[in-house]
Amino acid sequence: MPALKNHKSASDDLTLDAPARAEDGPDEALPTVGKVETTLDCSKLERFVGFNLSRAETLVRRLVLEHLAPCQLTLAEFSLLSLVSVNKGVNQRQAGEVLEIAPPNMAHLVDRLANRGLLKRVRGRQDRRVQMLSLSEAGQDLLAHAESLVEEQEAKVSSVLTAEEQSQLLALLNKVRLL
Numbered sequence: 001m002p003a004l005k006n007h008k009s010a011s012d013d014l015t016l017d018a019p020a021r022a023e024d025g026p027d028e029a030l031p032t033v034g035k036v037e038t039t040l041d042c043s044k045l046e047r048f049v050g051f052n053l054s055r056a057e058t059l060v061r062r063l064v065l066e067h068l069a070p071c072q073l074t075l076a077e078f079s080l081l082s083l084v085s086v087n088k089g090v091n092q093r094q095a096g097e098v099l100e101i102a103p104p105n106m107a108h109l110v111d112r113l114a115n116r117g118l119l120k121r122v123r124g125r126q127d128r129r130v131q132m133l134s135l136s137e138a139g140q141d142l143l144a145h146a147e148s149l150v151e152e153q154e155a156k157v158s159s160v161l162t163a164e165e166q167s168q169l170l171a172l173l174n175k176v177r178l179l
Contacts, residue, residue, distance in 0.1 A: 053176075060157055067153040071146045076101060076109055078150070081118065081143045084133045091124070092131045118142055 045051045061075060068078055079099055084090055096106035110133065113119035118139035124130035135143065158166050 049176075060153075063153045063157065064150060067149040068146055071142055071149065073142070073146055077113060078143075078146055080109060080113065080133075081135060081139055082147070084119065085135055085140070085143055088134060089132045092121075092133060095133060113139070 064075055064078075068075070071078075073081070076099065080095060083095055083098060087095075092106055092110055093103070095101075096103055099106075101109060110119060110121065110131070114121055116138075117136055120134045120136050120139075121131045122134070124132060161169060
C-alpha cells in the first residue's frame with residue numbers, strides 16, 4: 001500500500017506502508033513511523049475529522065507501543081493494569097466495558113496478565129462468577145515503569161502543542177468520545 005502524505009502538512013510523520021502479518025495482533029500490525037514524501041494529494045481526505053483522528057491515533061499508538069516494548073506490554077494490557085491500579089476491586093466485566101474489550105477477549109487478557117504474575121483475581125463473595133481484579137506487587141512495579149515510559153512518549157507528542165492547545169485537544173477529544 002503506498003504511503004499517504006500531503007506535502008502541504010510538514011508536521012505529519014505517519015506512513016501507511018508497513019504490511020500487516022497474519023500472526024500480528026491489532027497492536028503489532030500498525031504502520032511504522034517516519035517521514036515519507038509522495039506526490040499523492042490527500043487534501044480531500046484531510047478535511048475529514050475521522051481521517052485526521054485515525055492518522056493521529058495510529059501514530060500515537062505506534063509511539064506508545066515502541067515505548068512499552070521494554071515492558072513487553074500491549075496497549076490493552078497497559079490500559080487494564082492502569083485501570084485496575086486506580087479502581088481497587090474492579091471486576092473483569094466492568095473493566096472490559098470501560099476498555100471496550102469483548103468478554104472472551106477480556107478473559108484472555110486477564111489470563112495473560114495473571115499468568116505473568118502481574119494481576120490477581122479474587123472470586124466475588126456473593127457471586128462466585130465475578131472476578132475482582134487487583135495488581136500484584138510485580139504488576140505495580142511494572143506499571144510504574146511502563147507509566148514512566150508512556151509519560152516520555154506523551155511529552156514527545158505534547159511538545160508540538162502549547163499547554164493551552166494540549167488542554168483544548170483533551171477537552172475536544174473527550175467531547176467527541178461522548179458521541
